[in-house]
Amino acid sequence: MAEVHEVLSPYEALCQGVALNPEGIAAQDSRQVLTYSELLARVQALATGLTQQAPDNKRIGLCARNCADNLVAYLAILSAGLVWVPINPKNGRTLNQKLIEKSQLSMVIADCESQSEIPDGSYKVLLLDSKDGNSCQALIEQFMDQQFKPASIGPDDILAIKFTGGSTGEPKGVMQSCSNMMAVMQSLLTVFEFNGDDCNLAVAPLSHGASHYVLPILAVGGRHLLLETPDIASIQQGFSEQGATVSFMPPTLIYKLLDDPNTTSATFPSLRHLTYSAAPMPLPRIQQALDILGRKLSTVYGQTEAPMVISALPPKAMTRPDLQESVGRAGPFCDIAILDKNHNPLPAGQVGEIAARGDIVMSGYLGQPEKTQEVFTKSESHWLLTGDLGYLSDEGYLFIKGRASDVIISGGFNIYPAEVEDALMAIDGIRECVVFSTEDDYWGEKLEAAVCLTEQSRLDQNQIIHQLKEKLGPVKTPKQIYLLQSLPRNPVGKVVRKDVRKVIEKQQVPAEYAR
Known part of the structure; x- marks a missing residue:
């Protein structure tokens, strides 16, 4: 892994990648390729423009497919010290209306294809991939030659509001601070040892878990290959012809990939690890993946309230049959406990509610202090109650049994x-x-x-x-x-x-x- 100096903000992570690999490819999609120098220049210009147009509450919605322009907008929002509110185009207009109202957005950035999923409202809409006067491209051109002054960002400053629960109840806005983001970035770098030769195949939506791969790959000078329409053929091509070495996918997409008759071991010449999350993978599927991929399957466990690395099981551990139903050990910036109904810790082997604490844990729910209090224990230990049931082995490996509500x-x-x-x-x-x-x-x-x-x-x-x-x-x-x-x-x-x-x-x- 390339040496990663302590970085205190997303902008510093980007600058570190630029210093390591200024003319290397930082991001590419089917329409454009951006070197690190080009990416930095576009981020700086758009951040300057957004700072001048930012709403009073600093919250900017971003609704777009995976593409290089999406990555530029994401990094510009964070570099300007604004608040990124990701909106999945696949949510539909009704749910998106709820998210926009709850976060009180007065500006939404959307690509042309996703604009139809943004309901009409009093907020301003900036088009991501248009060159007219009401677009990110116009702001980039306007401010490209102006000197950029990075925002002063403290560790507790909120940089993201990500919504959870919209499909199962009233959506809650999870507030993620700068220190949360940096802890998740460093956790992924530590667990998966990303390096400057890595190419991340961005298949899952950047509005959700896949966004956490952006900063660690950039911090070491690696490359992002972004798929706008992640069909099986384009995923196969990303691995076989375009050199993807790492990727994050939900299990269902991995099943489709592995079941396709054109997928063989030769499809993955450069793969280092394929990571799954968001749902468990049954043992027969794990064995199928190991047979085709080799010893290159891994998993992470997290939730929006504690992103990505509550625990992780890297590829080497995945090869142990007794660990293949586990989600690994606690991440570098997280402690794990199994609690009983009175929130007392349980010994190894006993099933209870999984609790987490550490720098990756959220600041709270937007405008919902009562809901925030409900998911944290009242004790000084201040554990986040995940709502998941599980147990820890004697070696500290976490095994999930399901949702407490299920x-x-x-x-x-x-x-x-x-x-x-x-x-x-x-x-x-x-x-x-x-x-x-x-x-x-x-x-x-x-x-x-x-x-x-x-x-x-x-x-x-x-x-x-x-x-x-x-x-x-x-x-x-x-x-x-x-x-x-x-x-x-x-x-x-x-x-x-x-x-x-x-x-x-x-x-x-x-x-x-x-x-």
Whole structure:
């Protein structure tokens, strides 16, 4: 790993990359290639322009596909000491309206394609990829030759507001400080040892977890290859022909990549590690990835309130069979504890709520002090309650059992959906699944599952239930199983458990498809 001096702001991280590799490629997409010197000049010019037009609350929304212009705008907002509010174009206008209102934006930057997902309002809209007078390009040209003065940014200054919970409830704005960002950057550099030869294939939306890869790659003089339309062919090409060495993806996209007949070990000539997060990966899929990729699969665990590196399992540890269901050890800037219902720590091996503390933890929820207090313990230790259940091994490896809110109590027994889902995914012929419950007079909560089969699978419900009973016993075997074509997902690809029943009703699954 290239030597990384202590940097105190995103702008300093960018400048360090410029010093290491001034004429090297910093960012590229299908339309343009930017060297580090060019990227810095564009960031400085746009930051100067945005400073003059910034709203009083300093919050600027950014709604765009993955592209070099998106990266420039992101870095310019942070370099100007403004507040970045990412908006995923795939959210839809209704949710985006909520996010804009909650963050009280008076300016939104959007690319031309995503502009339709921004509802009309009193806020100003700057176009990202247009050359008219109301655009980022016009500001860059206007201020390109002016001297740039970096903003004075303190460690506690809020640089980002990222929303969480919009698909499962009322969205909450997570405030992330400068020290949060720098801790996440340094954590990723430490765990994954990025270097100047690395090329990050940016596939997942920069509005979410993939944004955390931006600064560490730039800080060491590496390259970002940004995919605007991440179809399987372009992902394969990014690895096979354009030299991508690292990437971050949700498991579902990795499955599509690995299942494609054109994907072989030769597809990844330069790969150092492919990291998954946002959802667990079942053991058969992990083994499939290891067979094709080699010892180059890794995972990280985090949430918006504590981004990316609550824990991490690097590629070398992933090869240990006893650790492949783990999400690794605590990150460099995070402590982990397992707490009981009274928020007392539990010993190794006992399941409780996963709690985190450290520099990666958020400052709080925007305008919601009561909600903020609810997710922190009242003790001096001030643990963030993640809402996830899990346990720590004797070696300090974290194993997740599922969301506390997802636990199903059926016939008096506590059932973790994740355990049942892992058993389902271990059955040959099942492509994906989700376990849920419905109210029942006899069971209290009746355990059910929705399953999507592979194209070649000839499984029926009887066969699935028989195999599950052998693995889990009758208590943890779903009473009904539905065969579906697809599962409901939110804009970042996570399955929305509460919406499965709606999909079942919409697809009008015949009675004989339930057992």
